[in-house]
Amino acid sequence: MPFRIANLRPVIHEAFETWALFSPFDFTETSIERIAQLRIGFYRWQHLNCPISFDGPDGVLAHAFYPPSGKLHFNADRIWAMDPERLMNTRESYDLQSVAVHEIGHLLGMGHSTVPEAIMYPSLDPQTRKVELHGDDIAGINAMYPS
Template sequence: MPEDSRSRWSKKILTWRVFKHPSNDIGPERVRSTLQRAFSVWSANADLTFLEEQETDPTDIRILFESGEHGDGDPFDREGGTLAHAFFPGQGEISGDIHFDDDENWTLGSYAGINLTQVAVHEIGHSLGLEHTRVRGAIMFPSYEGYRPNLALAEDDILGIQALYGPPKGAPGREPPPLAPEEEWVPGGSMNPWIQLLSCCFF
């Protein structure tokens, strides 16, 4: 299980919305569908529901793609290094917010670049209250370990999230299947697959 778990949300239905999209050509709809997949990994393994909010509604988890210094005291360092960061529950207005480094080579369904879905699943774990773990292969391990076509939580991740929110309703003891491989997308339609090896860093 994780080394430590910070505070958790006092509710089990959480809202989210993308407030600032990436500057590359991935497009808002593809970003939204990717985040929906990422949130579904956690709701499939714990008693949690995630709802995407409309623009006029208050939001629990605000998601932004930012570059360099962006006002939270934790600036990004351009490509490589820190890929993203998130804020634990119980930290005031910024609780649960997720910031992605807009300068990274974000991709989907490819061994090139940095897989947005995997990093999103990891950061959502922090938004829910999970710390990093020492267990290599777990989604909450502190470094990016490369693209996984069949993404699923490790036992360590599941134990951690269920300790905070309980198992999913209606499926006690049943481990959900991994996410189906996603459609491939890379910026501009092509990317050198070795770029990922140069960008394997912490988040």
């Protein structure tokens, strides 16, 4: 894994909180395998039994499958940034939290949006941070899980 777990934890936590605010879900971290419903990790190329290979440094950034699969995998061969300074100064780097928020949307069952400003828009430019839900994302999650 390209990061220390202690540095990764708050970034992933924030990404989950972003969706928790607008959905009926509470997310709790656990390392107990048998109770975990979502699993997150960094992988390279063909990994586990995923249908999609990450294909090295030019492959997709990440993918996620909603439960019962419940997997969120990041491509360990991409350049990830967890702080704004590294993001700004590293060419072709991607903001981990931004990608995590998008992929967690998929974990919750969200599909892609056609609104470029939305978190669920299918692509993200490098060296760009987008971590706040857009009205389109909020409408989508509310439609899926009415309160």
